Amino acid sequence: MYKVLYIAGDGRSGSTLLNIALGNHDQVLAMGELCNVHRFVLGQENWCSCGLPVSDCDFWQSVEQRLLCRNSTGTSGLQQRFESNRAALLWPWWHYRRQAESFEYRSRLREVLKAVADVSRASLIVDASKLPGRAMALSLMPDVEFYLVHLVRDARALVWSRSKSWKQNLSQGIEADVPARSTSLVCANWCKANLLTTWVRRRISKHRSIRLRYEDFATNPVDSLRRIGQLVQLDFTAVAERLQAGVPLEKGHTGSGNRMRMQEVKLEPDFGWTQNIPQRTEAITWALTGQIMRRYGYQRAVGVAG
Numbered sequence: 001m002y003k004v005l006y007i008a009g010d011g012r013s014g015s016t017l018l019n020i021a022l023g024n025h026d027q028v029l030a031m032g033e034l035c036n037v038h039r040f041v042l043g044q045e046n047w048c049s050c051g052l053p054v055s056d057c058d059f060w061q062s063v064e065q066r067l068l069c070r071n072s073t074g075t076s077g078l079q080q081r082f083e084s085n086r087a088a089l090l091w092p093w094w095h096y097r098r099q100a101e102s103f104e105y106r107s108r109l110r111e112v113l114k115a116v117a118d119v120s121r122a123s124l125i126v127d128a129s130k131l132p133g134r135a136m137a138l139s140l141m142p143d144v145e146f147y148l149v150h151l152v153r154d155a156r157a158l159v160w161s162r163s164k165s166w167k168q169n170l171s172q173g174i175e176a177d178v179p180a181r182s183t184s185l186v187c188a189n190w191c192k193a194n195l196l197t198t199w200v201r202r203r204i205s206k207h208r209s210i211r212l213r214y215e216d217f218a219t220n221p222v223d224s225l226r227r228i229g230q231l232v233q234l235d236f237t238a239v240a241e242r243l244q245a246g247v248p249l250e251k252g253h254t255g256s257g258n259r260m261r262m263q264e265v266k267l268e269p270d271f272g273w274t275q276n277i278p279q280r281t282e283a284i285t286w287a288l289t290g291q292i293m294r295r296y297g298y299q300r301a302v303g304v305a306g
C-alpha cells in the first residue's frame with residue numbers, strides 16, 4: 001500500500017514551496033512533479049533539487065536502476081490520455097472504454113511509486129503533479145491510500161507571474177522555454193484547473209482532502225501544516241516552526257518542478273504582484289475569475305484573502 005499526498009490545482013500556486021516544506025518531515029518523500037519522471041528526470045539532463053544533475057544524484061540513479069528493466073516506451077502517450085482533463089471528467093467511462101491501456105497506465109504508475117518508495121524509508125509520498133486527471137487515477141487505485149491538497153492562489157498573482165517569459169536553463173531548474181501568457185489564457189487555465197480539482201474532491205471521501213490557499217500557507221504556515229498533518233496523520237510542528245523562523249529548508253530530491261527548487265528555499269511570502277500588476281490587468285482578471293475566487297474566500301480589494 002502506498003500512502004500518497006497529492007497537491008492539485010493550477011501551476012505557480014506555491015506547490016514547489018509546499019512540496020519541499022512537507023519533505024522536511026523525516027517520514028515524507030517529496031517528489032515534486034512526479035508525472036514528469038520519464039519526461040524530464042530519468043535518462044534526461046535535468047537537475048535535482050539536491051544541486052546535482054540527475055545523472056549524478058544517488059537517489060535518482062537508484063530509482064532508475066529499479067525501473068531499468070521496465071519498458072517506458074509509450075508512457076508519455078498513456079499519461080496524456082489518462083491524466084488529461086477529459087479523463088478526469090469522464091472517469092470511470094474513460095477507463096472502461098480503454099481497459100487494456102488503463103491497466104497498463106496504472107501498472108506503470110505503480111512501478112514508479114514502488115521504485116521511489118523502495119529507495120526511501122518514507123511512509124508518505126508527496127506528488128505535486130497538480131493534474132486533476134492524475135489525481136482521479138491515483139484516488140481510484142486500490143493499493144494507494146490517497147490524500148489530496150487543493151492548493152489555490154489568487155488568480156491575479158498567477159497572471160502577474162505568467163506575464164514574464166523564461167528561457168530554458170536546466171542547471172537553474174527551468175526545464176523548457178516558458179513563454180509569457182496572456183491574461184485571458186491564464187484566467188481560463190486557472191478556472192479549469194481549480195474547477196476540475198473541485199470536481200475530483202467531490203468524488204473522494206471528504207476526510208481525504210482539504211483546500212488550502214497559498215496566501216494562508218505563506219502567512220500562517222503553522223495552521224496550514226497542522227491541517228495537512230491532521231489529514232495525513234503526521235505531526236508537522238517542527239517543520240512549521242522552521243518555516244516561520246525563516247530557516248532555509250532541506251530540499252531533498254525533487255527532480256522536476258518550479259525553478260525555485262534549485263535556489264535556497266525558505267518562507268518568503270510573495271505578494272509583490274499587489275504593487276506591480278497594472279490596474280487594467282487586475283480588473284480584467286477579477287472580471288474573469290472573481291466569481292470563483294469569491295468561493296475560495298478572496299475579495300476584490302487587492303491582496304486581501306478574507
Ligand SMILES: [Zn+2]
Pocket residue numbers: 048049050051052057058059060252253254
Ligand atoms: Zn538529488
